[in-house]
Amino acid sequence: MINKIWHSVCCIFKVCKREFHLTFRDMGVVLFFLALPTVYPILYALIYNPEYVRDVPAVVVDDCRSETTREYTRRLDASQYVKIAGYAANMQEARQAMAQKECYAIVYFPRDFEECLGRGETAHLSMYCDMSMLLRYKSILMAQTDVTASISADIQADVMQIAAMQGLSMGGAVPTVKSTSVPMGNTSMGIASALLPGILVLILQQSLVLGICMLAAGGRERARLNGGIDPMAIRAGTACTMIGKALCYFVIYIVPTIYILKYVPMFFSFPQNGHSLDIMIFMIPFLLSTIFMGMVIQRFIHERETVFLLFVFSSVLFLFLSGLSWPRYGMSPLWTVIGDCFPSTWAVNGYVAMKSNGAELWQVAHPYAMLWVQTVVYFVIAWVVGRYATPRTTAIKHS
Amino acid sequence: MKQLVKLIYASIRQGCLYVMSRPLFLVSIVAIPLVSAFLMLNLMSDGLATRVPAAIVDLDGSELSRTISANIDAMQTTDIVMTCKSFTEAREAVQSGKIVGFFLIPEDFSSKAIAGRTPEISYYTNYAYVVPASLMYKGFKTISVLSNGALVKATLTSAGLPDGSVSSLLQPVVAHMHTIGNPWMSYPVYMSNSFIPGILALMVMIVTVFSITDEIKRGTSPAWLDSCGGSMVVALLGRLAPQTLLFTLTGWIIQLSIFGWLDFPLHCHIAVMMTAMLLLVMACQGFAVLVCGITPNMRIALSVCSLLSVLSFSIGGFTIPVEDMYGWVAIISYILPIRYYFLIYIDQALNGIDFYYSRLYFVALLIFVLLSFVPLLNLKRMCRRPVYIP
Numbered sequence: 001m002i003n004k005i006w007h008s009v010c011c012i013f014k015v016c017k018r019e020f021h022l023t024f025r026d027m028g029v030v031l032f033f034l035a036l037p038t039v040y041p042i043l044y045a046l047i048y049n050p051e052y053v054r055d056v057p058a059v060v061v062d063d064c065r066s067e068t069t070r071e072y073t074r075r076l077d078a079s080q081y082v083k084i085a086g087y088a089a090n091m092q093e094a095r096q097a098m099a100q101k102e103c104y105a106i107v108y109f110p111r112d113f114e115e116c117l118g119r120g121e122t123a124h125l126s127m128y129c130d131m132s133m134l135l136r137y138k139s140i141l142m143a144q145t146d147v148t149a150s151i152s153a154d155i156q157a158d159v160m161q162i163a164a165m166q167g168l169s170m171g172g173a174v175p176t177v178k179s180t181s182v183p184m185g186n187t188s189m190g191i192a193s194a195l196l197p198g199i200l201v202l203i204l205q206q207s208l209v210l211g212i213c214m215l216a217a218g219g220r221e222r223a224r225l226n227g228g229i230d231p232m233a234i235r236a237g238t239a240c241t242m243i244g245k246a247l248c249y250f251v252i253y254i255v256p257t258i259y260i261l262k263y264v265p266m267f268f269s270f271p272q273n274g275h276s277l278d279i280m281i282f283m284i285p286f287l288l289s290t291i292f293m294g295m296v297i298q299r300f301i302h303e304r305e306t307v308f309l310l311f312v313f314s315s316v317l318f319l320f321l322s323g324l325s326w327p328r329y330g331m332s333p334l335w336t337v338i339g340d341c342f343p344s345t346w347a348v349n350g351y352v353a354m355k356s357n358g359a360e361l362w363q364v365a366h367p368y369a370m371l372w373v374q375t376v377v378y379f380v381i382a383w384v385v386g387r388y389a390t391p392r393t394t395a396i397k398h399s
Numbered sequence: 400m401k402q403l404v405k406l407i408y409a410s411i412r413q414g415c416l417y418v419m420s421r422p423l424f425l426v427s428i429v430a431i432p433l434v435s436a437f438l439m440l441n442l443m444s445d446g447l448a449t450r451v452p453a454a455i456v457d458l459d460g461s462e463l464s465r466t467i468s469a470n471i472d473a474m475q476t477t478d479i480v481m482t483c484k485s486f487t488e489a490r491e492a493v494q495s496g497k498i499v500g501f502f503l504i505p506e507d508f509s510s511k512a513i514a515g516r517t518p519e520i521s522y523y524t525n526y527a528y529v530v531p532a533s534l535m536y537k538g539f540k541t542i543s544v545l546s547n548g549a550l551v552k553a554t555l556t557s558a559g560l561p562d563g564s565v566s567s568l569l570q571p572v573v574a575h576m577h578t579i580g581n582p583w584m585s586y587p588v589y590m591s592n593s594f595i596p597g598i599l600a601l602m603v604m605i606v607t608v609f610s611i612t613d614e615i616k617r618g619t620s621p622a623w624l625d626s627c628g629g630s631m632v633v634a635l636l637g638r639l640a641p642q643t644l645l646f647t648l649t650g651w652i653i654q655l656s657i658f659g660w661l662d663f664p665l666h667c668h669i670a671v672m673m674t675a676m677l678l679l680v681m682a683c684q685g686f687a688v689l690v691c692g693i694t695p696n697m698r699i700a701l702s703v704c705s706l707l708s709v710l711s712f713s714i715g716g717f718t719i720p721v722e723d724m725y726g727w728v729a730i731i732s733y734i735l736p737i738r739y740y741f742l743i744y745i746d747q748a749l750n751g752i753d754f755y756y757s758r759l760y761f762v763a764l765l766i767f768v769l770l771s772f773v774p775l776l777n778l779k780r781m782c783r784r785p786v787y788i789p
Contacts, residue, residue, distance in 0.1 A: 179522070184493055305698060
């Protein structure tokens with residue numbers, strides 16, 4: 001019995017050693033395992049780093065030309081979200097400016113704007129907003145809401161003074177309800193700090209699976225050239241081979257994981273709450289489940305380069321399934337369940353909860369447990385597939 | 400001349416056989432783009448992710464605070480999934496992801512309101528998830544403005560101001576927001592016309608690189624060239640034309656389901672968008688041929704195309720405007736064909752402006768097609784002496 005265990009342990013270490021050797025001799029895999037996790041997060045962070053959309057150009061069509069409309073325009077221009085690109089004589093001209101991409105919003109004051117205010121009625125203005133990009137719309141909306149509120153407050157104050165002069169007794173000041181909005185998690189409310197934590201986790205998963213598939217397909221290609229037997233493979237049981245390889249990938253990925261999840265957020269000042277130790281403990285089952293998922297997927301990859309065709313596109317789908325862009329509560333049960341099947345979904349949400357919202361390990365117990373469940377399930381599937389499905393080693397037909 | 404036609408015919412026939420030779424190609428050309436399109440369109444079929452899970456922390460427990468709670472619960476944007484007894488409980492619920500935010504009514508809220516002192520309410524939103532957070536912010540903001548309005552109105556009316564002028568005093572200026580092209584503010588309308596063609600463009604690039612460098616990897620490229628009369632142009636035409644057809648058909652199916660079946664905004668003739676799709680496919684192929692010509696190493700060429708294509712979802716300016724990126728980052732956006740397709744979509748389908756404004760984008764896509772002729776000599780040399788580096 002003890003002999004058997006000792007033999008297995010030896011096998012595992014032999015497989016692991018050989019896998020290290022194979023990994024570092026293969027430039028393609030080294031690129032996936034080390035270069036991709038090093039460079040990609042930086043590239044992504046640089047794209048999103050401006051965080052906000054500032055100074056969206058807008059054009060004003062002012063049919064009223066009163067003091068209030070000018071003040072409104074001035075305050076819009078002063079806000080950090082919008083800048084006034086200029087005045088247009090009429091809507092036709094403004095639309096033309098929009099078509100030429102000189103502006104992305106049109107502000108229109110009707111002729112009776114000031115008159116309405118003077119009569120004590122509500123004055124209306126219109127804003128036309130280009131919808132090609134939601135962030136731009138959001139900036140325009142923010143500027144509009146803020147400026148309208150501040151102008152309204154000034155007008156209210158004026159009217160109140162007049163009312164007081166007319167002798168209306170209010171019994172002191174008019175009480176108002178003060179309201180404060182407090183952003184949580186991503187306190188800068190920027191796009192980079194919201195998207196990047198999730199993308200970082202996805203980069204880990206995708207690069208790991210790509211590398212594993214490429215290594216396995218490389219072995220298969222060697223076997224094809226060598227009459228069905230890979231000369232570099234260690235003869236060991238299916239489980240021992242899997243554990244040995246997993247050990248190798250896991251050890252290699254310790255450094256990229258720490259770099260991506262701890263230091264990249266530090267470089268770009270993304271939210272950095274949560275204990276690093278908690279996060280690393282959380283990532284153990286994530287790496288393991290991803291490795292075993294990779295071992296399942298590799299069965300469908302027969303050539304080193306087909307992994308590009310069959311797997312690269314999935315990054316976008318995993319991003320959507322994780323609920324980072326479109327929230328998970330808004331998906332139909334079908335997609336929630338499909339999303340549940342991949343490590344990225346749980347890891348993205350768990351990591352965001354810890355890194356952005358400062359959750360502790362017990363608060364992400366559910367995703368953590370699910371990652372362990374996936375580790376076991378993917379291990380079993382990979383074992384079954386590896387044990388019973390004989391890989392295709394015959395040469396691929398070529399026309 | 401007759402000889403050339405014969406060669407082209409033979410080459411195209413060989414290209415068709417090549418695509419049919421392995422299920423891998425049909426999976427990558429047809430199945431992957433269609434399945435991805437289905438996933439993205441079906442995933443976001445609600446249009447707007449309303450009913451954001453939220454909580455109320457009512458520390459006051461008065462009639463007034465209960466009215467506010469009821470108002471929040473009745474709103475379309477938020478769904479009150481729990482009522483918390485303390486701030487800590489609510490914060491922990493946000494941290495563990497059960498809710499996206501909460502509305503806090505402090506202890507002395509109603510007594511302060513009645514006494515005419517300034518009561519305070521606050522709302523907490525988790526901006527780690529931007530889309531639901533923005534929706535929730537909008538809902539909470541509305542409620543707090545309305546609560547304020549109700550209080551001010553009651554005070555002013557009791558002081559003797561006529562009812563009509565009180566209402567206009569509460570809102571002296573109203574701004575009407577008109578969202579051009581997407582009045583529903585639908586998220587899928589915004590996302591699907593950039594991300595789905597993006598996935599198609601990614602597959603076009605990778606499949607093109609794969610099917611050219613595959614010959615070099617196997618060492619069959621000299622035979623391939625010979626069968627095409629030694630002409631790289633004929634060889635590429637034959638290899639890529641069947642793929643162009645299949646990819647374009649897939650793209651058209653996607654466009655028809657987006658614009659026809661789902662009725663997403665289309666303010667131009669569908670033929671304009673279909674032409675743009677054809678040009679997108681050809682431009683991506685041109686780009687891929689260019690990459691192959693520069694580096695005929697299969698793995699490196701595939702890596703370059705994958706890297707750029709996956710980045711294109713961010714750098715193409717679908718989420719963050721190119722004008723707001725750092726200049727030297729933004730410039731990369733213009734070397735990607737998908738960027739021009741996206742600009743054509745905005746001008747033509749979404750905003751419906753004159754074709755004149757989009758003319759240059761079409762030209763840009765054509766330039767990508769022409770670019771494929773640049774590295775042909777180099778590519779031919781590599782095909783003559785194939786070297787495979789794993």
